[in-house]
Amino acid sequence: xxxxxxxxxxxxxGAVAAADEVDLAVAQGEFVTILGPSGSGKTxxxxxxxxxxxxxxGRIFIGGRDVTDAPAQQRNIGxxxxxxxxxxxxxxxxxxxxxxxxxxxxxxxxxTQALDALKLVRLDGLQDRRPSQLSGGQQQRVALARSIVFxxxxxxxxxxxxxxxxxxxxxxxxxxxxxxxxxxxxxxxVTHDQEEALSxxxxxxxxxxxxxxxxxxxxxxYLRPANRFVAEFLGIANFVGLADGRTGLVxxxxxxxxxxxxxxxxxxxxxxxxxxxQMVRYHLALQGGEDSPVVAALPxxxxxxxAGDEVAVSWDTADIxxxx
Amino acid sequence: xRRRTFVKAAAASLPSFxxxxxxxxxxxxxxxxxxxxxxxxxxxxxYIDPLKAKTxxxxxxxxxxxxxxxxxxVESGQGGTTLFELGSGIVQQAKKLGLIEKLDWAAINPAPMxxxxxxxxxxxxxxxxxxxxxxxxxxEPKNFIEFFDxxxxxxxxxxxxxxxxxxxxxxxxxxxxxxxxxxxxxxAAFKRLNEIKKDVAVWWKAGAQPPQLMKDNEVQYSICWSGxxxxxxxxxxxxxGGKADLSYIAVVKGSKPDDKLxxxxxxxxxxxxxxxxKAAQVISYTGPSPDLDALLPKDKLWQYPTSKQNKDVQYFExxxxxxxxxxxxxxxxxxxxxxx
Amino acid sequence: MxxxxxxxxxxxxxxxxxxxFNLPIIYMLGLAFWDKGRGFTLEHYEGLLEAPVxxxxxxxxxxISLIATIANVAIGYPxxxxxxxxxxxxxxxxxxxxxxxxxxxxxxxxxxxIVVLGNxxxxxxxxxxxxxxxxxxxFLYNELGVTIGMANVLLxxxxxxxxxxxIRIDDRLxxxxxxxxxxxxxxxxxxxxxxxxxxxxxxxxxxxxxxxxFYVTPAVLGGGRVPMISNLLDTLINQIxxxxxxxxxxxxxxxxxxxxxxxxxRLDRKASA
Numbered sequence: 020x021x022x023x024x025x026x027x028x029x030x031x032x033g034a035v036a037a038a039d040e041v042d043l044a045v046a047q048g049e050f051v052t053i054l055g056p057s058g059s060g061k062t063x064x065x066x067x068x069x070x071x072x073x074x075x076x077g078r079i080f081i082g083g084r085d086v087t088d089a090p091a092q093q094r095n096i097g098x099x100x101x102x103x104x105x106x107x108x109x110x111x112x113x114x115x116x117x118x119x120x121x122x123x124x125x126x127x128x129x130x131t132q133a134l135d136a137l138k139l140v141r142l143d144g145l146q147d148r149r150p151s152q153l154s155g156g157q158q159q160r161v162a163l164a165r166s167i168v169f170x171x172x173x174x175x176x177x178x179x180x181x182x183x184x185x186x187x188x189x190x191x192x193x194x195x196x197x198x199x200x201x202x203x204x205x206x207x208x209v210t211h212d213q214e215e216a217l218s219x220x221x222x223x224x225x226x227x228x229x230x231x232x233x234x235x236x237x238x239x240x241y242l243r244p245a246n247r248f249v250a251e252f253l254g255i256a257n258f259v260g261l262a263d264g265r266t267g268l269v270x271x272x273x274x275x276x277x278x279x280x281x282x283x284x285x286x287x288x289x290x291x292x293x294x295x296x297q298m299v300r301y302h303l304a305l306q307g308g309e310d311s312p313v314v315a316a317l318p319x320x321x322x323x324x325x326a327g328d329e330v331a332v333s334w335d336t337a338d339i340x341x342x343x
Numbered sequence: 344x345r346r347r348t349f350v351k352a353a354a355a356s357l358p359s360f361x362x363x364x365x366x367x368x369x370x371x372x373x374x375x376x377x378x379x380x381x382x383x384x385x386x387x388x389x390y391i392d393p394l395k396a397k398t399x400x401x402x403x404x405x406x407x408x409x410x411x412x413x414x415x416x417v418e419s420g421q422g423g424t425t426l427f428e429l430g431s432g433i434v435q436q437a438k439k440l441g442l443i444e445k446l447d448w449a450a451i452n453p454a455p456m457x458x459x460x461x462x463x464x465x466x467x468x469x470x471x472x473x474x475x476x477x478x479x480x481x482x483e484p485k486n487f488i489e490f491f492d493x494x495x496x497x498x499x500x501x502x503x504x505x506x507x508x509x510x511x512x513x514x515x516x517x518x519x520x521x522x523x524x525x526x527x528x529x530x531a532a533f534k535r536l537n538e539i540k541k542d543v544a545v546w547w548k549a550g551a552q553p554p555q556l557m558k559d560n561e562v563q564y565s566i567c568w569s570g571x572x573x574x575x576x577x578x579x580x581x582x583x584g585g586k587a588d589l590s591y592i593a594v595v596k597g598s599k600p601d602d603k604l605x606x607x608x609x610x611x612x613x614x615x616x617x618x619x620x621k622a623a624q625v626i627s628y629t630g631p632s633p634d635l636d637a638l639l640p641k642d643k644l645w646q647y648p649t650s651k652q653n654k655d656v657q658y659f660e661x662x663x664x665x666x667x668x669x670x671x672x673x674x675x676x677x678x679x680x681x682x683x
Numbered sequence: 684m685x686x687x688x689x690x691x692x693x694x695x696x697x698x699x700x701x702x703x704f705n706l707p708i709i710y711m712l713g714l715a716f717w718d719k720g721r722g723f724t725l726e727h728y729e730g731l732l733e734a735p736v737x738x739x740x741x742x743x744x745x746x747i748s749l750i751a752t753i754a755n756v757a758i759g760y761p762x763x764x765x766x767x768x769x770x771x772x773x774x775x776x777x778x779x780x781x782x783x784x785x786x787x788x789x790x791x792x793x794x795x796x797i798v799v800l801g802n803x804x805x806x807x808x809x810x811x812x813x814x815x816x817x818x819x820x821x822f823l824y825n826e827l828g829v830t831i832g833m834a835n836v837l838l839x840x841x842x843x844x845x846x847x848x849x850i851r852i853d854d855r856l857x858x859x860x861x862x863x864x865x866x867x868x869x870x871x872x873x874x875x876x877x878x879x880x881x882x883x884x885x886x887x888x889x890x891x892x893x894x895x896x897f898y899v900t901p902a903v904l905g906g907g908r909v910p911m912i913s914n915l916l917d918t919l920i921n922q923i924x925x926x927x928x929x930x931x932x933x934x935x936x937x938x939x940x941x942x943x944x945x946x947x948x949r950l951d952r953k954a955s956a
Contacts, residue, residue: 071858091861104859108877117873118863165863175862409921436924504907504914505922545824546907548914555794560803561823670923677915678736681743683908 022047022205023068023173028077030063030229037063039229040077045173045207050199052208052216055226056252061209064226065177068207070094082172092121097166097204101178103158105150111137111161112146118169136168137161139198156187163195167202174199176208180215192219213253217241225249242270243340250342255314258342265341273338274315276301276324277331284331287313289324299323303332370601372401373609375426376413378590379406381570381626382469389622389630390468390612397612400605402426410436413595417442421597425606432507434465434591435666443593450607453614457649459659460631465591466610471628472569472648472657473508474585476578478557481564487584490564491516491535493542498563500539501553504546506676507665508586509536511658512566515584521658529672533679540683554578573627573646582653588660589631623647712937715930727931737915737932744912745939747826747901748894751833755890758834759841760883766842767849781842789836793903796832797823824906832904837893841886848882881951888947892940912936 023045030038037060045051053061066072068079070091079087086094105114115133119125124132137143140160150158159179166174179195180188196219199206210216216223217237225232225240225248233245244250250258250268257269279286290312291302299319304312313332324330377383383406391402408428416424429437437443443464453461460467475490477483481498484490491513493500502509510532511524517535519528544562547553553565554572565572569585572578592613594606612618619630620638629635629649636650644650648657665672715727731737766777784792799805800822807819822828852875860870898913905911912932919929 066858069858069862071861091858092864092866094862095864096862098859098862100855100859102853102855104853104855106856106860106874117860117865121863121865121869169864410924411920411926414924414926433922440924504902544906548902548907552903555797559797559801561797561801670925673918673923674734674736677740677910680908680910681736681739 022049022082023207024080025064025068026078026080028064028067028074028079030060030067030072031075036060036229038067038074041226041229041231043224043231043234045205048203048205050196050206050208050219050221052210052220052223053226054210054213054216054223054252057211058228059211059226060229061211061226062177063229065175065207065209068173069096069098069175095169095172097169097171097174099159099162099166099174099176099179101181103150103155103162103182105158105161105165107150109149110146111142111148111150111153114150114161115146115165115168118165122169124169133164133168136164139167140164140194155183156191159183159191163198167198167204171204174204174206176206178210179208181210181212188215195219217253225252227252244268245343247342255316257313259339261339261341267339268342269313269334269339271300271314271316273334274313275333276303276315276317277333279329279331284333287330287332289326289328289330292323292326294319294323301330303330305332370599370605371399372403373426373602373605374403374405374424375428375592376405376408376424377426377428377592378408382590382628385469385622385625385628388625389618390609393615393618393621394609394612398605398608400608402609413437413442414440417596421595423599423602424595425598425602426592426609427595429465429591429593431467431589431591431660431662432665432669434462434593435662436669437593438464439666442596444596444598444603446594446610447603447607450604451610451614453611454616455633456614456631457633460589462591465593466613467589467591467631468613469590469622469628469630470587470648471590472582472585472587472653473503473566474569474572474580474582474657475564476553476557476567476572476580477564478560478562479577479579483579483581484564485581485583487512487515488518490566491539493539496564498542499544499561500542501545501547501556501562501565501567502543503566504548504680506672507660507669508566510672511586512584513539521584521656524658525661525664527661527664527668529668529675533675536679537682540679546680546683569646569648570627574643582648583656585653585657586660587648587654587657711930712934713930714927715934718927727927730928731931731935737928738935740910740915741912741932741935741939743910744895747829747833747909747911748891748897750826751830751837751894752887752891754830754834755837755841756883756887759838759845759886760879762838763842763845763849766846767852778843778846781839781846784835785839789899790903792836793832793900796828796835796904800828800831823904824908826905826909828904828906829901829909832900833894833897836897836900837890840893841890844882844886844889845879848879852878884947884951888943891943895936895940 023043025041025043028038028041029036041064053064055061063072067074070086070089074087078085081094081096106117109117112133115136116129119129119132134143134146137146140163142157142160142164145153145157150161153161163179180191183191192215208219220237222234222236223240224234227248233240233249235245240249241253244253247266250256255271257271257274259267259269261267275284277284286306287303288306289301290304293300293302297319298316301315301317301324302312303315315332377386383404387404391404394400394402405424410429410433413427413429416422427443434443445463446466448461457467475484475487482496484496489496510527510529513532513535514524514528515521517531545552545556550568550571553562553567554575556562557565558577569580569582572580594603598606613630614632616630616632616634616638619632619635623629623635623639627643627646629647636644639647639650645652647653716723716725718724766774769777797804801807802819806822807816810816810820822831856874857870860874865873896913897911898917901909901911902914916929916932919925919932
């Protein structure tokens with residue numbers, strides 16, 4: 020049984036469709052990411068599910084209940100914004116107590132529950148601070164604690180890590196994933212960061228111009244994108260012409276690069292060499308062909324080609340995905 | 344006022360200021376603070392313009408004038424203002440506080456004047472009357488007994504928010520004749536005011552209020568300044584029992600001798616009946632010359648505070664009595680106002 | 684720029700402020716304590732106590748100011764809130780309408796109320812035409828008139844800071860509160876209102892203190908039946924004149940204003956602590 024179900028959900032502003040007949044089913048406990056460039060309609064979709072907005076067409080079900088016309092406060096949803104949206108006039112604890120208070124939970128029980136939630140996001144001891152006295156990462160944890168403390172049916176995260184620096188973001192990604200798994204709460208995350216989407220989600224939904232492009236597991240979408248947009252949006256895409264006239268996709272990890280004349284690859288010249296730590300990335304220009312420049316990503320083992328080197332480039336036919 | 348005090352103080356403390364003006368043999372320009380409005384215009388047309396034509400002396404006007412302003416002017420060090428307009432009661436106060444100087448009547452050499460206008464400390468330049476008036480169409484009272492009788496003369500009243508206006512009129516309505524008003528029986532006057540206060544819609548502070556309120560039919564009867572209502576066909580009026588008062592122009596304490604020489608020349612112009620006639624064309628208040636009536640248009644004589652027919656039926660403000668008792672009366676006035 | 688050069692830059696301004704604004708006030712306040720020739724005296728304060736009528740006028744002023752301030756808040760808060768919800772263009776027009784009276788002479792505005800609320804004014808004629816009343820309703824020349832007039836004149840002082848605070852409130856805070864399950868009433872009282880409270884307090888304080896010194900409006904719309912302290916001060920300064928007495932009253936007025944301000948500061952500090 021699916022916990023969130025969208026059936027032909029549309030949101031139109033005049034002639035512009037921010038969401039265009041979107042269908043989606045998210046299973047109980049599943050972590051699904053809505054991924055798309057800015058303006059793709061992903062935040063609109065989230066606000067429709069949260070009840071901050073009404074769709075112009077379609078139905079929305081949460082836990083099997085049709086909530087299309089229910090106001091936000093009746094949906095029992097935990098919502099986390101990129102801007103944290105903490106109440107600045109309340110302490111950390113008061114923020115976390117807020118959803119309990121409106122549910123009529125008070126006193127020691129509420130306090131225990133709130134402190135537990137804060138412990139869960141590793142903020143114990145900071146409950147009497149004001150949001151303005153916390154770092155960005157800490158504030159986001161408060162927002163997270165506030166959105167899970169009342170045991171919501173589903174958790175909606177709108178670019179929750181977008182305002183944080185890279186290192187902190189990666190740390191929090193791990194924590195978020197662990198937290199989600201331990202709570203088992205159905206979670207929908209909105210992001211434009213494809214790495215974040217690939218690393219966190221059970222499935223991703225790629226959105227462009229309000230339309231669903233693909234819904235699939237991360238590896239599936241990465242290696243077998245449903246179309247050229249998904250191929251290009253999820254990482255680096257090498258496109259090659261196929262014999263039947265179609266276009267094939269080869270991901271950089273599947274491209275082999277070696278010295279010329281060893282295993283009969285196509286001759287190419289290294290345009291740029293980029294070190295990425297464990298990996299090294301080559302931007303290559305194939306010689307004598309009309310194919311687009313090729314990017315290859317190889318494990319870095321202490322020695323690499325330099326820009327200007329002549330090399331041989333090859334890939335397995337099995338690694339080519341004909342883009343539909 | 345506070346800021347002005349400072350500016351004047353700063354100006355006075357600049358040494359070059361005094362030296363510059365002292366170096367002039369004869370002041371070609373003096374400054375005057377007057378009460379503004381049409382009255383100020385009448386000073387310009389009646390007296391300042393003729394002075395300029397005859398002597399080349401310029402008088403720069405500024406307004407409004409208040410005792411507070413005068414006191415601030417003097418206490419912060421004289422800033423170059425020579426002439427200051429004051430009400431009759433205020434002349435007494437200003438004299439007591441040492442804010443004004445004696446006039447040199449010999450140097451002024453005035454044309455004939457009514458005696459009360461020729462004060463040791465001020466030139467009474469303009470008579471004005473405070474009288475009863477009403478909106479045309481209502482029953483017309485002939486005296487203050489009738490004016491305050493709201494049973495026989497129904498309608499809302501508009502009275503001045505000043506005790507020295509209200510009390511003598513209230514007293515008249517108890518039957519006291521105008522020559523027996525002073526010393527004022529304050530308690531009897533307040534008693535009468537307490538009886539009629541329910542009929543008073545507005546206690547006015549600004550002279551423009553009563554005619555407007557009568558026009559808007561907010562009130563039907565007013566005690567107001569004659570100059571605000573005469574000549575307007577919307578209103579009826581009666582000088583009977585009215586208060587004649589005199590506005591003075593005094594010399595600010597510490598004025599420079601050269602400036603005073605110029606001031607005497609202006610005072611002389613102000614004493615001339617033909618100039619007063621010009622001023623009366625601007626505002627229907629009159630100057631202190633006994634010869635003025637002959638120069639005024641015959642058909643308008645009934646409008647002026649000092650024309651024979653009007654001067655006789657009014658009482659004259661007793662500034663000395665108010666200087667003595669003003670503050671005590673005012674406390675009672677504030678208490679009365681709180682009871683409204 | 685370090686602290687001391689910064690101070691050097693503002694020092695002339697500070698001196699000007701002290702000389703131009705504070706010295707005259709100190710002089711004015713000192714008048715009540717110092718008699719030429721006789722030295723220090725408390726007689727003017729004793730005079731106040733002996734003739735409590737002046738203190739009663741002060742009390743009346745405080746009462747009217749409080750009423751006018753409450754009326755101001757009752758009108759201003761919903762107005763500012765309503766303006767927040769408007770579109771960009773409508774908002775600009777609304778701000779212009781609120782600010783416009785600033786550029787109209789206070790006397791003109793005050794007289795305009797006579798045209799609207801007078802016995803033969805728009806409102807009374809409409810009421811009678813509709814058959815709701817037989818005789819004109821007395822809106823003016825009483826405390827109601829003063830309250831209406833003062834609320835109108837001072838409304839921008841409350842609405843503008845309040846509106847500025849309200850548009851600074853992030854809509855997402857309200858959305859977050861809704862998503863957390865709060866009904867609209869709770870969102871307003873627990874989130875929205877507390878966030879506007881500092882601006883509301885500051886605006887209310889400003890309006891109240893301005894009310895204390897109001898002169899024109901009570902004199903005209905009150906029909907002279909609503910004694911206010913500034914009218915009394917005018918009499919004591921310009922007519923009687925008893926500057927010493929006026930100074931003693933002003934000192935009390937200043938102390939009242941300062942006490943109110945101190946109370947506000949205390950609340951403010953407590954709120955932001």
